[in-house]
Structure formats: C-alpha cells, structure tokens
Amino acid sequence: MKKKIIDILKYAAAFAAAAALLYFSFRGIAWEDFAAALLGCRLEWVAVSMTAGLSILFVRGLRWKMLLEPIDPSTRVRTTFNAINICMGVNLALPRVGELVRIGFITRRSARGEDGKPLASYDKVLGSVVGERVWDVASVAILSLVIIPLMWGKAGAFFRDSIFSGNSRLGGLWVLVLALGALAGTLLLVRRCRSNRICGKIWGFCAGIWNGLKESLKLRRGGLFVVYTVLIWLLYWITSWTILLALQGMDPAGLSPEMAETVARIQTMNGWDALFLMLAGALSSIIPVPGGFGAFHSIVALALLTVYGVPFSFGLIFATLSHESEALIYLGTSLLSFLDETIRRPADPPLREDCPKAE
Numbered sequence: 001m002k003k004k005i006i007d008i009l010k011y012a013a014a015f016a017a018a019a020a021l022l023y024f025s026f027r028g029i030a031w032e033d034f035a036a037a038l039l040g041c042r043l044e045w046v047a048v049s050m051t052a053g054l055s056i057l058f059v060r061g062l063r064w065k066m067l068l069e070p071i072d073p074s075t076r077v078r079t080t081f082n083a084i085n086i087c088m089g090v091n092l093a094l095p096r097v098g099e100l101v102r103i104g105f106i107t108r109r110s111a112r113g114e115d116g117k118p119l120a121s122y123d124k125v126l127g128s129v130v131g132e133r134v135w136d137v138a139s140v141a142i143l144s145l146v147i148i149p150l151m152w153g154k155a156g157a158f159f160r161d162s163i164f165s166g167n168s169r170l171g172g173l174w175v176l177v178l179a180l181g182a183l184a185g186t187l188l189l190v191r192r193c194r195s196n197r198i199c200g201k202i203w204g205f206c207a208g209i210w211n212g213l214k215e216s217l218k219l220r221r222g223g224l225f226v227v228y229t230v231l232i233w234l235l236y237w238i239t240s241w242t243i244l245l246a247l248q249g250m251d252p253a254g255l256s257p258e259m260a261e262t263v264a265r266i267q268t269m270n271g272w273d274a275l276f277l278m279l280a281g282a283l284s285s286i287i288p289v290p291g292g293f294g295a296f297h298s299i300v301a302l303a304l305l306t307v308y309g310v311p312f313s314f315g316l317i318f319a320t321l322s323h324e325s326e327a328l329i330y331l332g333t334s335l336l337s338f339l340d341e342t343i344r345r346p347a348d349p350p351l352r353e354d355c356p357k358a359e
Contacts, residue, residue, distance in 0.1 A: 037247070037250065037255070037259060037314070037317045038317065038320070038321065040250045040251060040255065041246040041247050041249065041250055041321065042245065042246045042247075042249035042250070043246070044246075045242045045243070045245045045246035045249065046242070046243065046246050046321060046325055048238075048242045049238070049239045049242040049243050049246070049321075049322075049325055050325050050326075050328070050329055052235045052236075052238040052239045052242065053235075053239050053325070053326050053329045054329055054333065055235050056232055056235045056236065056239075057081065057084055057085055057088070057329070057333060058081060059228055059231050059232050059235065060084050060232060061077055061080040061081030061083075061084050062077055062080075062228055063132070063225060063228040063229065063232070064080045064083075064084065064128065064132060065077050065080045066221065066224070066225050066228070067128040067131055067132060067225075068080065068106065068120060068125070068128055069220075071119060071120045071124050071125070071128065072106075072110045072111055072118070072119040072120040074110070074111040074119075075106065075109075075110070075120065078340075079105075079106065079109055080106070081337070082105075082337035082338075082340060082341055083102040083105040083106055083337075084102060085330070085333040085334045085336070085337035086098070086101060086102060086105065086334050086337050086338055086341075087099060087101055087102035087105075087334075088330040088333070088334060089330050089331055089333070089334020089335065089337075089338075090334070091330075092327060092330055092331065099129055102129070103122060103125045103126050103129060104122065106120055106125050107120055107121065107122050107125055110125075135229055139229060139232075139233050140279070140282050140283075143233070143275075143279055143282075144279060147275060147276055147279055150272075151272070151276055151307075236278050236282075237271075237274065237275055237278055239278075239322065239326070240274040240275070240277050240278035240281070240322065241271055241274035241275075243318060243321050243322045243325070244266065244269060244273070244274045244277070244318070246321065247263065247266055247317065247318060247321070248263070248266055248267045248269070250263050252264070258311075259314070262310060262311055262314045265308065265309065265310060266308070266310060266314075269308065273308070276303070276307070277300060277303060277304070277318070280299055280300055280303040281296055281299070281300050281319075281322065283299060284296040284298075284299040284300070296319060296322075296323045297316055297319040297320065297323060300315060300318060300319040300322065301313075301315030301316045301318070301319050302315070303315070304318060
C-alpha cells in the first residue's frame, strides 16, 4: 500500500512538473500567430521528419536485437521493434515506465532453458537496456564534445547559464551529477553489507544487471552495431533539420510583420544549427516528465532565443512541430504494435535447444 502511494505521488509530481513547464512556456502566446505558423509551414518536410522518426524506431529494434542475441538468440526483430514502440507509447504518459514494460515484454517471450526459466531473465534484459542507454549517453557526450567547442562563441552562454548553472530554470545539470554520485555511494554501501538479507537481494539484482550488460556487449558484429548507432543519431539530425526546413519555407505574406521578420532570421540557419537544436532537445530528457512535454519545449525554445535571438514564442512553434510530430508517431506505432502482438498471440516460448544460433 505504501509503495502504491509513493508511486502515485511520484507520477503526480511528474505530471505537475510537465504541466507547470507547459504553462510557463506557453503563457502569453499569441495563439493566432501560433496557429498561422503551424498551418503555414511546409508540411511535406514535416512528413519527411516523421518518416525519419519512424525509421529511428526500426533501427533501434535492430540494434537492441544485437544486444539480446548473446542472452537469447531466438529474439526476433519484430519482437524488439514492437517492444520499443510500446515502450515509447507508455512513456508518453508515464515517464521511464515504458522501459520496464519493454523488459517484461521481452522476458515473457524469451526461450526457456532446461530449468524452465527464461533465458532472457528480467535482470539480464535490464542489463541490455542499460547497455543501450550507455551507448546513447556516449553518443550525446561525443556530439557535445564536438558541437560545444565549435559553437561556443555563439552558444556558450546557453550551455553556461541554461544547462550547467544550478540557478537555471532547468534546475542545473549538476543536480544529475550529484544524484549519480549518491547512487554510486549507495551501491558501495550495499556491497559492503551484502551479507544482510535485504542488501543481499539488492546486490544480487544489481549483479544480474551487470552480468546482463556484460553478456549483451559480447557482440560478434560490433562494427554493424556502431553503424546502427551512428544511423540513429543521423536520423535524429534529419528530424531536426527537416522541421527547420518546414519553417524556413513559410510564406511571409500571410504572417504578421514580427513573425515574417523571425522567418527571415531562421532562413539563415543551416544543418549545423539543426544539429545544435537536436542536442539541446536531447538534453531535455534529463528532466523526468511524461513524454518530455514541457521540458523539450522549454529548453529548445530557450536555445533558439539565447543563441539565435529567435523570440521564445516562435521557438515554441519549432519545438511543438518537432515534439508533437514525434509523439504522434509513438502513439500510432505503439497502438499498432500492441494490436500486432495481441492478434498474433505468439506460441509458447521455444526451449533452449530449439533456439536459432546467433549469427
């Protein structure tokens, strides 16, 4: 009962944070100009962006299958693709819960060993998800190391005052660093006290995650895995660039003078600027709100205002097109994947000897 109350309070706080961010971001917006901009953008470029977003989900399914092969070679791309789609759909409403859902999804469909237990046990699949996230964090770190120095003259104030400052409206990245330090300290304490029954269970679960992470990284085609990772982030770049192109193609004739002036300003932006905005949007995932609502809009609009002098209200148009087109993809694919898994009704998981060998 106590756990349920804590969960309810946690999700209520997440929803409240998202609502507060959306309210403070969109208050004072001239809705007529906002609607005119959304309707006047080049929708064909928005369609290209959504196609790239859909491709990201498929490539993620391919990449995750590679991580799961050392654990359970019988895992199919269709299964990993559906699991990721359903995960993204759940995350729109309940932040981070989708990750738990997709882990359980894979475990239930895993082949059984001689002991009748799934080869892809919950902790091992969790280890593969951790491995996947490690690669994503490493990718963002590499992009940051490239983009921040190159654009420091233009974007340095944004990173210094809006991301790394403890007094920023986003709460400061250093809070995350302190949280990770506290987590590391807790794990060290649990390790020292693992002879205790409760600490022993916690340590056993953490060891299972670590073993799953190690097994999932025993890749026979490491080069292909890197290619998939690069392709994922290239597609994210395309989604950002095509939304920028959609707004750059607006006809100023039907806009207010202020909006037309803003369109002329963003028409000077290029692919490097789209890459910077993609990175800014990726950093918004630090804030645990449902589906990134509010956090993504706030940080991307703030980036456009701070770096390019684009009015915050117009930055929200870019953020809304980017985020809501992506949310529509997640909603649609999650429903289709749920229907596919429901109608297909997979047979009982195969036994270990029936599993295909990993390539």
